[in-house]
Amino acid sequence: MARVWSLPDSLQRCIRPPQGRPPQRPPEGVERLRWVGRAANEAATIMLQHEPEPAGARLQQLAAHYAVAFSMTQQEFVKATVLAREQLIAMADALDLRVDKGSPAARLLAPPAALDAPPVWADPATGHELHYDALQTLPLTLAQSTDAAPAASQAAEVLAAGIQEVSNAMVEDFRLNDIVRMVLETMLRALGARRIVFCLREVKTERMTGRFGLGEGSADAVRALAVPLKDADDLFAAVCQRGADTLIADATEERVRARLPAWFLGSFDATSFLLLPLSIKQRPFALIYADHERPGGLVVDDKVQGQLRTLRNQLVLAFRQAD
DSSP, X not given: OTTTTXXXXXXXXXXXXXXXXXXXXXXXXXXHHHHHHHHHHHHHHHHHHSOHHHXXXXXXXXXXXXXXXXXXXHHHHHHHHHHHHHHHHHHHHHTXXXXXXXXXXXXXXXXXXXXXXXXXXXXXXXXXXXXXXXXXXXXXOSOXXXXXXXXXXXXXXXXXXXXXXXXXXXXXXXXXXXXXXXXXXXXXXXXXXXXXXXXXXXXXXXXXXXXXXXXXXXXXXXXXXXXXXXXXXXXXXXXXHHTOOEEESXXXXXXXXXXXXHXXXXXXXXXXXXXXXXXXXXXXXEEEEEEESSTTOOOOOHHHHHHHHHHHHHHHHHHHHHO
C-alpha cells in the first residue's frame, strides 16, 4: 500500500518491522523508528484484544521488554500509550468516526484509566480567533508555474512528502501556525495553484473570513474572502455547511457563474478554484481556498483528492490538539 501511495522510500523503510528481540542498546535513526513502530503495533494489539485490567498488566510486561531499547521506564512507556490513546480518541471524535459497541475498535477508543472523561468537542475557532487576526499574509516562498497543472504523479509525490512532514511535526510539540503554513505550502506546490487562502470562522458574525494566504495576489484575496455561513444561496456557504470538497473547473460557464456570490464575482478573477472545508461533527470552522486564472488549471484525480483530504484532516486534528 505504501508503494501504491508513492510514499517516500525513507518512510517505507521505517514501516518495515524488525525481526528478533529488541536490541540491548538504544538504536538510532531509521532502526529506532522501526522498533518504535513494532512496539506501537504490539501495544495496540494488546489494547484491541483485552479488557482494561488485563491489558494494563500486559502493557507493563511489554514495557519491560522494550525498556532498554527505548531508554524508558515501564511507567514512561505505559504513560506514552495513554497519551497515544488520548490523541486517537480526539482524532476519531474530530472525524466523527463511529464503531460498533463491543468491537475491538470500541475497546481501543474507550478512555483509558488516566483520562478523567471522554474528549468533549470544543469550538476550535473560539480559541484562535484573535490569534489569527494578528497574522500577516505570508509571502510566496515557493516558485510556481501557472502555465500548466503539474502531472498527477508529481502532485502525488509533493502531497505524500507534505503528509510525512506534517506527521513528523505533529509528533512533538508544535505551533499551530506552522502546521497551517506547511499544509498550505504543500497544497500550493502540488496543485500548481496561483494562490491559496486559509479562512477561519468568526464566532460572532458567523462568517468565514480570510486570515492569511500564499501566492500571487493572496493579500487581496485574504481581504476579500468573507463567506456568510447563514446565507443559503451562497455557493461557498453551502459547500462549508455540507462539508463537501468542491472543485470548480470552469467558473466562466453560465450555469456555474449563476451560482457564484456577488462578493466573489466583484473581487476575484479566478476561473478555476478548489474549496476544502474543515469541520468537526458537521460544524464548519475553517476553509481552504485555492484558485487558478485559467479554466481547468486545477487538476485533481482520485489519488490526489485522497491525499488532499488526508492533509486537511491532519489540519483538523492539529486544531483539536492545540486547544
